[in-house]
Amino acid sequence: MVSLQAYLIVSLILLITGLVIMISRKNIVAILLGIELILNSAALNFVAYSKYTTNNLDGHIFSLFIIVIAAAEAAVGLAIVIRFFQIKETIHIDEVSELREEIAR
């Protein structure tokens, strides 16, 4: 019998992995995947909680919504990335740095 802690630890690992991916990877698509990981960690939490502690379906419903919206967000994100690629012929994240603070001197 798997305990709640196991789920939580897995989801935490998922979260941290996602964050690390977002910070470290240079490919925008990979970063989008990192976002997916984070969202999934949250979804996993919901389901786990609704199985163990709270005896209602809220968590399941919530996770379903998360999945749907994650899909939508990924679609939009990819579309934007494509647009960017069309202009710059690259999806390297460090190219996305033209908008920045310049000091008026």
Add this chain to the structure above:
Amino acid sequence: MSGLLNWILWTPVVGILAILCIPSKNKNAIRYAALATTAVTFVFTLLLYINFDTSVAGMQPDFLVKVPWIGDFNIFYSLGVDGISMPMTILTGLLFFLCILSSWTVDKSVKAYFALLLMLESTVFGVFFALDFFLFYVYWEVMLLPMFFLIGIWGGENREYAAVKFFLYTFFGSIIMLIGIIALYYSVDGVDAFNILAHQGGKYIGKTVSIFGTEWAFNKIFFWAMFLGFAIKVPVFPFHTWLPHAHVQAPTAVSVILAGVLLKMGTYGFLRIAFPIFPQAAVDYSTIIAVLGVISVLYGAFCAMAQNDVKKLVAYSSVSHMGFVMMGMAAMTTQGMNGAVLQMFNHGTSTAMMFLMIGVIYERSHHRWIVRPDGTKGYGGLAKHMPTYTVIFIIGMFASLGLPGLSGFISEALIFLGIYERFTTITVIAVMGLLIGAAYLLWMYKRMFFGEPSEEVLSYSDMNIREIAYMLPLCAAVIIFGIYPSPILDIMRASVGKLVELMAQFQ
């Protein structure tokens, strides 16, 4: 009669509307409209003076106006006039009238210029009449806008910097003051929450507030909040650096208004708000106020002596003279307070004369150097070439120098009589300020007026009728109130006496 304050307050606004209707081609029409407006306003102030009941201490019951404005906040459109604001009212009416005359030669976007001047006049009256904190603050702030543009558009070469600096300085002071006002609002509930008069009488002794995690005495901390707001306006010594810039860069009329009226708003704020509401703190810190005052006196005088720009010199001299006012208020005696208010009035007239005269010569020479940066004399020999100018200049100069028989002396003497017993040492130091004051003015006079006139000076024309016309009222005021000041003293006596009695309870 009861609506007289409204008339005074709103006539300039009507004038603005009228001016906005006149096509900007038609410059003279605009000028005359502005002149007529200010003239009417001045007549109203004189009416107010005639109907003023000198026996009443505090607000004149006949002229009180109180209309609910923002009901949820108990904000009222409430106006009133008493012996402290009455002299300022006359001064404002007179000076604006003369300033319109003096700026007849302004030719750069005339319409906006006169509209802004009238707007300034209305707001200044508002500050002097407002009996409601919110109203007071609104007028106090709105006054910044016309000043900003008047300095920034019609000013000298470095005008923008001066305008922005003036704006920011004053805004900083007043926003701190705003917090004090709101704190007062919450310390009284009911319809009087914003009523300036209702807060008076030292109600806040023993109350505490916590700021930055430490407990402070309510009346002390908010006395300082108010102090900051007003002291920047006066300006008292450490907060004075905006003044030289603003004065030097501003056009003549605006520096007249600035020195003649706007500086008085600071000291007026002390007398109307800071002192009556926090008497305990005012009494406790009167030494500090007096010391700041005497520092301003000497510091301003010394700095003035080193100036080569005559307008800057006069600007620093008004720092010095307002220092006397601070001392007189710190004295908290009958003669001291009266002297302070009288000095506010007299400094208004005399320094206005000085600035107007400088404006007159500036229109001819287009520079203001006593000694040019290259060491040559800027003027010289004016006395021989422009006798009328010289005579009027002498009157103005000796008035601000404090020559007996001219207005400056009486107020300074009263201030000294008032402060001597409380702060003897400070008095002894401040009296030396008179010496320096005489020194820089006479030195300036000698360098500008004595000697043989150069060709450039010979090309100037002496004052014309218009210029003489707007100088004469000031000369008359300076001389008459120098010989017989009672017309002014009588109207302020009762109200100031009441304030003194209040302060006396806390000494």
Add this chain to the structure above:
Amino acid sequence: MTTNLLANLSFYIPEMIVIVTMMSLLFMETAYANNERRRTFVYVTGVIGMLLCLFSLFKNLGVEAQGIFANAVVVDSFSTMMKITMVIGTLGTFYISHKSIDIYDELKSEYLIMAVGVLIGGMLLASSNNMLTLYLGVETLSILSYVMTSLKRRDNLSSEAAIKYALYGGVTAGIMLFGMSHLYGMFGSIQFGPIIEGIKGLESFNVAAVISLLLFFVGIGYKIACFPFHMWSPDVYQGSPVPVTAFFSIVPKIAGIAVVARVTYSFFGTETVNTHIWNSLIALIAALTMTVGNLSALNQKSVKRMLAFSSIGHVGLILMGVLTFGNNGMSAILFYTLIYTFMTLVAFFVTTMVVNRTGSDDAVYFRGLMKTHPILGMSFLIALFSLAGLPPFGGFVAKFNIISSAVGNGLYTLSIVAAINSVISLVYYLKLARSMVFDTADSEETIESYSLASRVYVIGMVIPIIFLGLFWNNIYHLYSSAKLYLN
């Protein structure tokens, strides 16, 4: 149950109207050919929809506060008023988008669709009473915003901004969800009611609960761009087309503020063991947000970027109101948002005009605007002074209400910070005003797209600023009568 839901629909008419509007716009987009007539038709439809929505919202004002759809959503006058402000903002940006060349002609209708879609999300967010609806609102808001940001297709900056926005939004959404999940686990429901009960029930300071609330707050904080979560906003504002920037600085912010206020007040309104820590958090964030926003705005060349930072500063001020929501805070927030909307609309409209002429929003192009376009310049001036909080303009009254509510609750430190900040903010507003009034224009010719309608529009936007600065009693009275539904 069903009847109940249907009955509830009657309170949900405004949202329905917006949805219908969006649908019809979508159909028109697809159905008609791309030409001038269509565009005007689209605009007319959009405006009509918004006006209808406004009307029904006003009808909703009377409704007493209650939760509908099984407490998933609430109708209360507070949220309704916030929605009204949002709709007004959206309407205002319609005209800006109509004028702007940043929105290509063939995409103007798309802009409308997106805007209305974001508005739906905002309305949902403003009245959400449930973590799920809240999440849905945030995402609806965000996803459409990403698209709006990249609306200027042939511009790399626009799509870059979109990428940043998307990534940042994604990660914050994820973190928020993570926090939500733990709250759900702790308190056993996604409804606010039980969570509030649970928090009240905590007899001691509970780190886990507070931290998961913080994570929960991240998602909203990023929407209103308050201090630690604000980094995206300058870049996105600068990159996206001007009307979109205007829209972003109005609708999502207001929605976010509404939900922050709701959460803060309904979770921590009553004194519990965790109230103090949360309030101090909000206070800290408010102070930092103001300071950082204003100080960063000090020397910006791009006006859009400057306005972005200044809007961050304003959010900081509004958060002060959130802190004092209970007494006067709510009305202060409502008033502030309303005035803020008008000021922002004016500022961005003028920016649009300048951008239309020069193709850039650099501050140097504002020189001498006062002389070349008096009405435009004067309105911008008024907007700037009002933003700086000078009487007799509405901005002053708004700031006054916020500060007075803060002082009334003894938050002296915060109000001193606010005061100093308003001085700092005045500095950069004055810089712009100064270059606009005192300097001489580079080119004397007038902006061709600057029509009579534009004059009418801008004056119509300025009038409320002045009017609400002088006679704000009635509207303030209305606002102070607003209710917040507490379950």
Add this chain to the structure above:
Amino acid sequence: MNYTISTIAPIFLLPFFAFVINCVLIKKVPKFVPWVSVAGIVGSFFFAAAIFIDFFTVYNTDYYIHKVFNWIDLSHGDNIFKIDLGIFIDNMTAVMLLMVTGVASLIHIFSTWYMKGDVRWERFFVYLSLFTSAMLGLVLSDNLLSIFMFWEIMGFCSYSLIGFYFEKEEAGNASIKAFMTTRVGDVFFLLGILAIWAVVGSVDIPSIYAAISNGAFEGKTVFGIALASFAGFCIFCGTIGKSAQFPLQVWLPDAMMGPTPCSALIHAATMVAAGVYLSLRMYPLMYVGELNTLIAYIGGITAFGAATIALIQKDLKAVLAYSTISQLGYMVLGIGVGAYNAAFMHLVTHAIFKACLFLSAGSVIHSYHDKYMPEMGGLKNKLPYTCIAMWCCTLAIAGVPVFSGFVSKDRILGDALYLFLQTGEGVYAIPTILGFVGAFLTPFYMFRMMFLTFHGKNRNKDKYDHCHKEHLTWNQNVPLLILSVFTLGFFFSGSLTGQGIISFAKEKKEWFKVLIEPPVQQRLEKFSNVTSQPFSFEDTRDMSVIPKSQYLKQSGFAGPGYDTSAEEEYYDEVHHAHVLGAVASVIIVALSVLLAFAMYIFGFISPSFFYDKLSFWVKALKNKYYMDWLYIDVLIKKGLLKLNNLLSWFDSGIYDRYAIDGWAFINRQVFKASHWFDRVIVDSVAVDGTAVGTEIFSLVTKSIQSGYIQKYIIVLIGAIVALSMFLGF
């Protein structure tokens, strides 16, 4: 005679109205201006004469008029504050009024001749009328405040008249020098007024006398000094400044830049005498404050030093200027040694003969077109009347018997001597000796001046030829002759020598001595219940002449409880000392006159002999003892102006600019000091962007807003962690 507005005010108002009328006329009909002024002053002369005759006939030292009107009233509720101005007339005032109006009238008349055709000569009369009215107002006024006011107005007139030829650079300098130097004294005077007000509660003379006699000053101190001393000293500083006493005497010689009549009126007869007059009025205060030694020393030093400088002057007016300073020194010395009566008498006599001297000098200069004595000589043929008048005055100032100077100066010296002999203290020796040495020098330089000017043979041919022979003209030399008549001694002492050899006017011997009575302690009691009366007040006092029997020989009326025998022996001692002093001074005068004859007429000794012997001393004299150098070059140029420049540089350079300039490290320092923070932001950002606030925060924003989304996310996570820390702990 009843004293009401109508009888008193004209004295002061007629010249004032003349001034006002002239201000109007000067534009329209300038040629009337002089005559208006003359009419005004002559008119007031008659009113003054009426008052004088009244007092002379009443002949009662207790008799004084004090009437006031309310000027400022700030009373409200319990705290009362009033300032009353008014008139105070006693015998001294009456004499003073007569002297001032008389001399001034003659000088006005003379000016109509002297100034005719000069530049701006109408304006000269405007100033003259204003000055005269101010002087008369000062003499009439009953309290220190109005005295101070008129005092300052006189200062203003003196300033304007010294700078009358303002085309000349040195005229401007001299005028400022005069005003500022006297203003130093005036500032202290004002302080003295404040101090007295703090004690007495008003500053009118009777109240001050009353306060002194009630001992109100006892036990009060300021800065650890007795208050009486402080107040007395401050007021005496006013005297020092106004009547050019050491160390503030530097302005008077330069004041000769002005037209000669104004030197005669202002800088010889009246204004400089006003300082002494003030000290005489405050005589009791000086004594309560025990300042007499100080005063005596200052007087002695001034009398001696100025006389020495006068020895080597080549300019006619300069000699007279220094002799004026020296004579004023004698008056002050008199006050110091208690010769109240004599000091005042010397004031009056000196006013007359010095005015005459100046006018004569003016007549010489105007007709000879030069003022340097080396250029002159032998003018007695050309200007006989001037010569006569000037000789009378010279004898008077030299202290030759029969002339007035002898009477007054000898009494001062006598009293000094008496004080020294009686007390036998060394402190009084030095002033006395200085006085006698001065008395030796005075005749010498005066005779030298006369010889160089009028006698010997002329040293500049063509100027001499151009000089026309003088005729008796009513407005050129008649005034001089009239004045010179009054240089005779007996007008003042009733006897030619002042030693009571011949007595006249049966029971009114020595009217001057009798009328002018030193206000010593026991004589102030009559003021102790002082009540000021309104102008409408009828005074019903007994004005009958007091018989001689009630008078004492030495001085005036015996107050109640006044020991007569003491008075008698006092009188004897004094008389003894006086005879001694008289003999001594006669001898001294004779000696110095002989020396003068020897040097300048017979040429036994050549002046160059002394020049060579005392070259160092002469150098010092040429530089006026280096005091101008000390004041102007050291104190003002090196001290004050430097300080001002420093301050203003600090104000605009540091205090204001530090924030504006982008100097990084200063800005950092300022930024650290939190109370500067806002100013820094304000000032700095006011000029575009170069600023601390922006500098520092642009660094911050730059590091945060790097544009790299991943860094943003790192910051985000960091922030979340930090906030969780904040929440957790």
